[in-house]
Amino acid sequence: MIEALLLLARLSLGLAGVLGLGYVLVNRLTPSLTRLEQAAAGFGVGTLVITLWMLALSSLELPFTLLLVLAPPVSLASGLYVGQHILGRRRPRKPDTAPPPPPASPPCGLWDWLFISLLAVLFLFVTLRAVMYPMWSWDAIATWGFKAKVFYLRDAVDLGGFEAHNYYPNLVPLLLSYLYLWLGQVNDHVVKLVFPLWGAALLMLLFGMLRRLGLGRTPALGLTTFYALNGVTLITHLFIAYADLAFTYFALGAAGFLYIWLKGGVSARILPLIALFFAGITWSKFEGTPLAASILLAAALTLLWLRPPHLARRLAFLAWPLGGLLLGYLPWRLFALSHGIETGSDHILGFYPQQFLKAIPALVLALINPTLFGILWPTAALAAVLARKKLFTTPVLFLALFLGGNFLAILLAYAVAPTSPFEFHLYLRATLDRLLLHLAPVAALLIGEGLKEHLRLS
Amino acid sequence: MNLKPPTHPGPYRLLRVVLVLFGLQLAWLAWLLHKDLADLTRRLWSRTWGTAVRQEDPFYRWLADLSRVIPPESTYLFLDNYEAGKEIEARYHLFPREHLLLLPASPPSLMFHVLKQHQVSYLIRRDGEPPPGPGLQALLDLGAAKPLNLPGTGQVLRVDPQLVSGGFYD
Numbered sequence: 001m002i003e004a005l006l007l008l009a010r011l012s013l014g015l016a017g018v019l020g021l022g023y024v025l026v027n028r029l030t031p032s033l034t035r036l037e038q039a040a041a042g043f044g045v046g047t048l049v050i051t052l053w054m055l056a057l058s059s060l061e062l063p064f065t066l067l068l069v070l071a072p073p074v075s076l077a078s079g080l081y082v083g084q085h086i087l088g089r090r091r092p093r094k095p096d097t098a099p100p101p102p103p104a105s106p107p108c109g110l111w112d113w114l115f116i117s118l119l120a121v122l123f124l125f126v127t128l129r130a131v132m133y134p135m136w137s138w139d140a141i142a143t144w145g146f147k148a149k150v151f152y153l154r155d156a157v158d159l160g161g162f163e164a165h166n167y168y169p170n171l172v173p174l175l176l177s178y179l180y181l182w183l184g185q186v187n188d189h190v191v192k193l194v195f196p197l198w199g200a201a202l203l204m205l206l207f208g209m210l211r212r213l214g215l216g217r218t219p220a221l222g223l224t225t226f227y228a229l230n231g232v233t234l235i236t237h238l239f240i241a242y243a244d245l246a247f248t249y250f251a252l253g254a255a256g257f258l259y260i261w262l263k264g265g266v267s268a269r270i271l272p273l274i275a276l277f278f279a280g281i282t283w284s285k286f287e288g289t290p291l292a293a294s295i296l297l298a299a300a301l302t303l304l305w306l307r308p309p310h311l312a313r314r315l316a317f318l319a320w321p322l323g324g325l326l327l328g329y330l331p332w333r334l335f336a337l338s339h340g341i342e343t344g345s346d347h348i349l350g351f352y353p354q355q356f357l358k359a360i361p362a363l364v365l366a367l368i369n370p371t372l373f374g375i376l377w378p379t380a381a382l383a384a385v386l387a388r389k390k391l392f393t394t395p396v397l398f399l400a401l402f403l404g405g406n407f408l409a410i411l412l413a414y415a416v417a418p419t420s421p422f423e424f425h426l427y428l429r430a431t432l433d434r435l436l437l438h439l440a441p442v443a444a445l446l447i448g449e450g451l452k453e454h455l456r457l458s
Numbered sequence: 459m460n461l462k463p464p465t466h467p468g469p470y471r472l473l474r475v476v477l478v479l480f481g482l483q484l485a486w487l488a489w490l491l492h493k494d495l496a497d498l499t500r501r502l503w504s505r506t507w508g509t510a511v512r513q514e515d516p517f518y519r520w521l522a523d524l525s526r527v528i529p530p531e532s533t534y535l536f537l538d539n540y541e542a543g544k545e546i547e548a549r550y551h552l553f554p555r556e557h558l559l560l561l562p563a564s565p566p567s568l569m570f571h572v573l574k575q576h577q578v579s580y581l582i583r584r585d586g587e588p589p590p591g592p593g594l595q596a597l598l599d600l601g602a603a604k605p606l607n608l609p610g611t612g613q614v615l616r617v618d619p620q621l622v623s624g625g626f627y628d
Contacts, residue, residue, distance in 0.1 A: 118484075125491070125494075125495065125498070128498055128502070129494065129498060131507075132498065132501055132502075132507035132508065132511070133507070133511050134508065134509070134511055134512050135550075138543060138546070141546055141547060141550040142546040142549075142550075145550070146546075146549065146550050146553070149550070149553060150553060150554075153553070153554060154554075161556050162549065162556075162557060187508075189507070189508045189509075189511075190508070226480060229480075229483075229484060229487060230480070230483060231483075231487070232487065232490055232491070235487075235491070370483055370486055371486075371490060374480070374483040374486075374487065375476070375479050375480060375483055379476055382472070382476070386472075451473075454470075454472060454473060455473075458470050458473075
């Protein structure tokens with residue numbers, strides 16, 4: 001028992017390192033965010049900085065040790081903190097022109113407590129489910145968890161001697177390796193505590209964004225609960241060691257904050273943070289680059305369609321997320337090139353129209369299957385109908401373009417997937433829920449817009 | 459969320475419908491997860507978690523025995539279908555041993571090439587597989603692979619790559 005407690009304490013220190021580092025960086029970058037938002041965003045930024053630094057260590061042929069992994073990023077954060085503190089004394093900070101976050105709500109009512117209780121039960125379940133069971137799911141032991149074990153045991157990003165989609169980006173494996181460094185061993189059940197924590201950060205991020213859309217605390221909390229407890233897909237990813245939860249988190253951070261910026265809910269000072277979320281997208285999964293590009297395209301098209309004041313300047317601001325995309329993409333591509341890691345061709349070999357046609361009903365069925373996502377997607381469709389008047393006249397267009405564009409991208413991805421006709425339905429079953437999972441929090445934002453409209457009309 | 463009765467027809471009706479459907483969905487979710495919940499409760503009660511969960515799997519116990527037999531610097535060949543999902547477990551648990559995979563029905567040419575090229579010292583096959591394929595049969599006929607006495611859910615053979623000679627064709 002004492003040993004288990006010690007392991008938990010060591011893991012907590014490792015997680016606190018990630019969170020603390022990220023929190024300081026986000027706090028320095030975007031002081032106008034609430035503490036809750038800074039903590040939620042800080043978790044992702046901390047993982048991004050630490051794992052990219054670990055990749056840099058391997059490029060420099062330096063082995064992973066706690067000191068080498070932690071000292072430089074912590075020094076950077078401390079330097080930033082101290083530097084801005086000193087500069088801030090000399091030069092007063094430019095006031096943030098963005099609207100302030102919604103005022104604090106009155107004490108929690110019955111509905112608030114109901115939603116908080118539902119979320120508490122969910123997190124009790126997924127936390128126990130994560131830490132009591134070792135890694136067992138396919139991709140966890142075939143890819144993400146396996147690489148984490150290899151990197152930890154070899155003290156480096158060393159992919160020699162095996163083939164486990166070696167060209168995939170390594171944010172999740174490196175984060176697990178970093179936690180193994182803290183644990184001093186490969187303990188693949190205790191380490192999974194990071195996934196419920198990541199889920200909590202995702203929900204906090206969503207809650208903060210819904211508040212910035214103008215929803216009161218209770219509707220925002222209700223909608224966050226609605227998102228979390230609709231179907232088993234998200235719940236399952238809160239306790240298995242896949243990269244999809246991290247990917248979903250970064251996708252929400254990038255698309256959600258960009259949307260709020262388009263709406264004028266935050267100032268342009270949020271853009272460096274958005275850039276880091278874009279980096280997280282491309283550094284966590286192979287399909288991150290097209291997804292990040294789809295967010296950028298949706299934002300550019302929305303600006304061009306709506307033609308807001310200072311259009312050219314606002315379009316130029318999109319260089320930030322583009323830079324973030326490259327920050328997440330290039331280091332790993334350069335590392336892979338310099339180490340002879342070939343990008344797999346298992347994703348694109350040709351165009352198969354029959355697969356495209358088969359994927360259409362499969363996608364529709366997945367969207368309405370209550371086991372996968374409950375009533376989330378039908379409610380998002382309803383919200384789109386409710387917000388239809390705003391669809392072509394406000395930045396809600398961005399949400400519609402992002403979701404619609406990615407549905408089409410999913411169908412096209414299936415059309416080029418090189419699977420045999422006998423296995424295609426299995427391929428769909430194994431991947432479709434995850435692809436929709438990445439988009440689901442953005443659907444929750446669309447529901448937020450619909451709910452706002454509904455509450456206004458009522 | 460103010461759910462007071464509407465002052466004019468229609469308000470919140472849609473929201474209430476969605477909330478009722480969500481409530482039904484929560485019941486469906488609870489049903490879907492009830493087996494997981496029961497197992498979780500049982501494990502909490504009996505204090506069987508972590509490594510103890512793995513120990514319940516005979517294949518894992520056999521792999522643990524294998525890891526005591528196969529030295530960490532060795533290379534082994536696993537004969538299986540990737541889709542069975544067992545070789546990925548073997549690779550995960552037997553790391554840092556170098557892992558190779560071939561189909562059970564591999565011909566002698568391919569198998570011998572792999573054994574020679576990678577200096578394979580052990581060959582693993584799971585229980586429930588059909589009789590040895592042509593590659594393994596040829597290896598056994600050659601006397602280059604000898605079964606080890608390691609009872610479990612599969613069979614492990616010691617391979618002597620020096621005895622694997624070339625000069626053969628399918």
